[in-house]
Amino acid sequence: MKSGLRRGMKPRLIVRMILVLLLAAPAVQSSKAAAAGQDEFDALRLKWLSQLTGTGDYNVKDKAIDAYIKRISKVTNAQGTGILDTLNLDGSAGLWPDLQSTTNPAHITAQFKRIGQLALVYATRGAPLYQNEALGNDIEAAMQWMYDNRYNERSVRYGNWWEWEIGSPAEIVDILVLMYDRFEPEMIARYGRAMGAMIPDPGIRANGYNTPETGANRVDKALIAALHGILVRDGARIAQANAALPPVFEIVASGDGYYKDGSFIQHRDIAYTGSYGVVMIDGLSKLVRLLDGSSWEISSAQVKTLYNWFRYSFEPLMHDGAILDMVRGRAAARQNSDSYTIGRTVMHAFQRISYLLPADQAAEVLGRLKYWYLNDTVLKNTYYGLNIDGIQMVQSLLDDAAIVPAGDRIFHYRFPSMDRVVHKRPDYVFGVSMYSDRIRNYETLNGENVKGWYSGSGMTYLYDKDINPFGDGFWPTVDPLRLPGTTNDGKPKASGRSSQTWVGGASVTGAYGSAGMKFQYEGSGLTGSKSWFMFDNEIVALGSGITAGVSGTYETTVENRRLSAAGTETLTVDGGNRLPLLGSSANFTGVKWAHLAGSGIGYVFPKPTDVSMLREARTGSWAGISAGQSGAAVARNYMTMWIDHGKLPDNAGYAYVLLPNRTSAQTEAYSANPEISVLAQDETVHAVEERTLGIVAANFWKAGSAGAIRAEQPSAVMMRERNGILEAAVSDPTQKQQSVTVVLDKPGYAVQKTDPRIQVLETSPAIKLKVDVAGAAGESIRVFFEKVNGSAGS
Template identity: 30%
Template sequence: MPQISRRQALSLIPAASLLVGAGRWEAVARPGAAAADAATDHSRLLRNTIEIFAGDAGSNVRPEVAGKLAAVARTARSRLSAMDDAGDGELFAGQPLGASDVALRNSYQYLYEIALATATEGADSELAGDVDVQRRVADGLVWLHENYYGDQSQGYYGNWYNWEIGISTHVSKTLALLADVVRDYRPDLIPTYVASMDAYLREGENGDVDLDSRFHTGANLADITANRVIQGALLGDDARIGKAISDQSTVFATIDPYNLRHGVTDGYYQDGSFIQHHSVAYTGSYGKALLTRVVQSVKMLDGTSYASGGDLVDVVRGWVVNGFAPLIFEGWMMEIVKGRAVSRTTTGYTDVGIIVEAIVDLADYLDGDDARALQGYVKFIRSTSRATLNPDGFVSPVTIAKYADVLADDSIPAADVNPPERSVAFNAMDKTVHLRPGFAFALARSSDRISKYEYMNGENLMPWFQADGAHYLYLSGQDQTKAFGVDFYTVVSPYRLPGVTAPVEERLTVPELYGGFWYENPEHPLGFTSSSESQNTYVYFPRGTNRHSGGAVLGAYGATGMVQSDDVPYVDKQAGVLPEDFVAYQNARSTKSWFMLDDEVVVLAAGIDGQGGRDAVTTLDSRIADVSDELSVVGASRDGREWSGTGTADVAWLRYANSTEGVAVGYVMLDAARVNVDLEQVTRSRRVVRASNPDTQVTKNVFGVSVFHPAGDGPATLAYALVPDADEAQLRAYPDGGLSVLANNPRVQAIKHTGLGLIAANVFGDGWQAAGHVAVHGPASVLVRQDGDETTVAVSDPTMNRADISVVVRGRPMTLVSADDGVELRPAHGGIRLNVRTHQAYGRTFTARLRAR
């Protein structure tokens, strides 16, 4: 993907009004005509901001925008009614103030929503241009400031985000929408509020952004700086605008894990990964928020002397093509990159709608083929999504009109920016995606670099195994809200997520353990408070303790491996680092590999152990279906007899089919194992996964395939294949393509596929390990494919800390055709040896093409 360093990002910021001094951006005085230019810039910036949120005369007369404008007016009328019905200590009925930061944030949001309706030019609403209502909003701002916001000694309770970002976002936009009225009616309101917003930026430095703060990174930094740009325009303050643009530019820089700036690991990586909260894979939540904010910033600055060059826009285009697109399947955002947001009721298709809006806007700032490719991708998402994308949910009326224009342009063909077959190793965030025309396979891994899960503030209450090799198999043509999303986590046992090996035990949620949404112990040396680093490390998003997690990609094929480990809380609790009343759970153990091919995903597991005398269960798959769906489960035992239904059996293969949805999955056992097949109706409230969810009872049929590992049997092994959309004839003949397991133990796991001419291996042990005619000096992930006289080798370091890896391919003498930098070819007895320089490659795949002499 396009990359940009911190230095390059700064170099692309226009020099207007800015200079570098004492390591930070400072204002240059604009005398005479230059000051007039600055005023023009500020006016244009505010006009752009209004157009983003309220539309303009051109967009607001479009019939496609009418639904959005009607919704804006309807919401505003509802808020005004709530204002009329407010009781003591409320600005809006149902939002009692004084102790709830959420109620205060909501009150500011409601004022913004009223202001928005009054600022929608050309809208068919009595609220449009109503100065009396606008003054009522201004009065509301005054009342909130005087009673609940202006005294900083009484504020900043609850969640820091509301005080530093949430409230400031609503206030800044409201003041931008009503700037002219406010300056006339309440002339002190803008400087008063800006001063207070600065005072609440407590995680910053002197009321400004601090790039060394762990709170001012990624999407959070983009939010804060975008707000400060608006505030600068309102005040006519070049220095504020310039500093905010400079600070925001850092989010465009590709994260170099070996040369971190300000210690920040949040942001986009070379392989397309996105991290927020320092160690959480978060493309589908914070990542989309960052995308939205930076595109809005480009639009805000458009036509001013602050506007950035096209190189930054091209970086964002790279985010879309290599960061977002592989994670979107038929209009659905995959679960593996949502953090705690997986427990929310509006994810998946809604997430992608937000991304589509940003893509439509981004295409406006690109030229030629790049613009058409993104526009074609917008059409592709719309044509393949099982949910109707409703542009009324877009933030901007202007973008709704642009979206309609894209759809109506017959010269733009619908086209995916992904190739039809693609395998992506997001090693920087421990995730893997494998795409084929009929399915997508998404795998969540973890390590000592990346968190096992994210829990926070009562969201995602039972997350314990979500990155312990959990997979999600998305099938083409299926409505994914019926297969995954919040209902999947609601009814599927957290111990039976697909692909997971879990100990047999019952765990308690954070509220059950501690009576609140976090562990409170400020007197402990680690200082456990709601937003403390210790809370992050041990409660909200703990990391694993294993180094080995990653894999290699060869063309559209992939191999990845992971060593399952305890998390940091358990290890540190055993070491006496944590308080006595802090509860930590021991994990199971396993060494696992996933080999992703054309028709199947092969999974090998070894060293399976529940630890501590506990049994363990490995879940091959769990799927949900509506109770009215027609389901069937058939298979064959190893002696060839037909098998169907549920129970425990020594089967050779199984096939689960949902005839109503038109989807099926086959499961082929590649070694002897007694499989448990379950199909039961489960009813639970959505609140079991998120405390603030509506108490909606969900009833689903839950299908599960699992293997039980008794504690007394010692470490176990398991080998199987997932075969999407397989029919019975295909499964009976399996493995017709010549698939075989070469090794499956804690040192090396490898397969051979004769039909593809492929050997794929994950080596976990140190030293040389053999996989067919390939030998690897591990640890390493390796794929070797022979096609006629050519052999292609792909190598990656899944530990991220090896200086080099050696691979020997035995057979005919070969010469080097081409290779990535860092690959050397040397002769070896009976074959050739590749030495691959993996120093500071951070899991990147190195590829070499060889030809037989």
């Protein structure tokens, strides 16, 4: 086959040729999808082509579209270093000199990806090489070489199965759609046979073990199979793709998938909403949009599930356009995959889905998306990472005055199936990442996230007016032994589950809640209990029973906050300006309160506490935490605060209150007159009262009493007494008990409404509840009472 742009051409000649082609580019039809006489296969193929290259007669001079076209057109350059310049069709080892391995299938996927980049330039109107004959010849020759030498129905697999069943075929179907009118039918048929051999059933992994696919992998393969069927005009193949989807929509009780509480698990025990969950919803949104209105569209019940995922799985974990790092697994340690970039993928996926939803749900989703776009101050480019179709969609959203931006809801949201908690207020978001005998502390795989040791061990995430506090180089530079909220023994930790079962909490009104975690580390034997109680203006953190069996370094990190480039944010401790210089540290005794400017966070210690503090400059690299990343030095400044529990702690503890978005004066005033009281802090129970809200919350590690609450079994209990209404919530954080009995010393109340799993055994002289927690998976089960014959309550 004749090759087009030869590798030996001089760069200057290439540039001249591009300019000539650009000036001479013919006018293009506005939409192939409108061609007369097309059948359903053609219509679907052209619909996918529009998703790849844009819809209609778009304006190539539009600023965002022009920038995108210039970016994808960098396949060739005057220096001769572009992927088109270095393509070698005459070699026998590979199409590019850096992708010639015959033992690593990632090189196959990477070569198809580069061919796909060339095909995108060929098929995108406005690109300098749009429908260029020489480029078309090169693409066709490259695809023939790959079929003959790397990927066909007779290929013997090696290495990672994913490259053969998802990575390469995902690129292939896009190339075939982009080049459909240019390729001979036999080219389509050849790759059709290859994909049929590699993916005989999208629901099964054909890796020799016939493993059922789950989650994101299943969706990816279903999309590939649907496009395969469209290309070879095989309705049965599209139907097979559609038939692979129902398990994805099912609620699971174990293993991979979506749970009743909105959790998403992948790799059996990793909280992965913000990584594999994003891949899944992105692929699914593309597939359902593609098949909508066709003979193979998804059901209305599945559309309802998509809305529920937005409402209960993704929305709670989004903040100003970013998806929280605590559900991103090892992806948080990837340099070019920050939480805002991935958040954009989430937003665009749900914009695709919105067009399938009922009008009221669509308006809700689009209003929230518009708010996130407008509130994102990190990604300055609104159209970052989007192709022309994506740009068009976002422009339509932002330009539509009928879509009103809808701010985030105010709520407390618990994900007990993945040991995560999110607490949202108008001016801050707080999250806790925990682990148990059900969920792993962190994941490291393929050399990624090798220092995520404590990221699931009670790490706290506080997002306030401080922009992007856990991005912008945080992960490669933060001290991985001192992550905020964690209690550590100064040693790296292996990836794995805990030996402890008590991890969870309770919540009332949907706005306030508790979280708690029993922990025990191998090696040092360090054990203890940790709690967080989350209200309107404050978060209370308690620890107790911190005990170790060997001498070492044992600390609880109150804060490890990334500072500005100057690193000069004022630290105030009990009224004095402390540690003004980078590299300074001190051990402060009897601290009552502290305040860090910039982020505007106050720290109050209910009992005077000895606190160590350090202002430092730290340097790391992305390669230091994940293989294959940049080794370039990254420098960031930090303020760290921790409580030292001694060399051999025995029943040590801690207590502190976080005050988001407060001034130094407000922090001092709160310290003098706090709104909370610590009712109990031992190895029986942690309990706190928030007096202004009328809330008492208690984490019972075992049977015991705290204030007006008594529990006969391990449990989390929370109650709120206000305006004559008493609300109580009970959960089983162990997720192993059959029932829990709780007594509330609150006479004078009658049942108003209750969950059917709660039996109200008595209301006098105290309220006694028996709560059926079997199969509740840590859910907070609620009951309401109203005051009778007396005071209206507090």
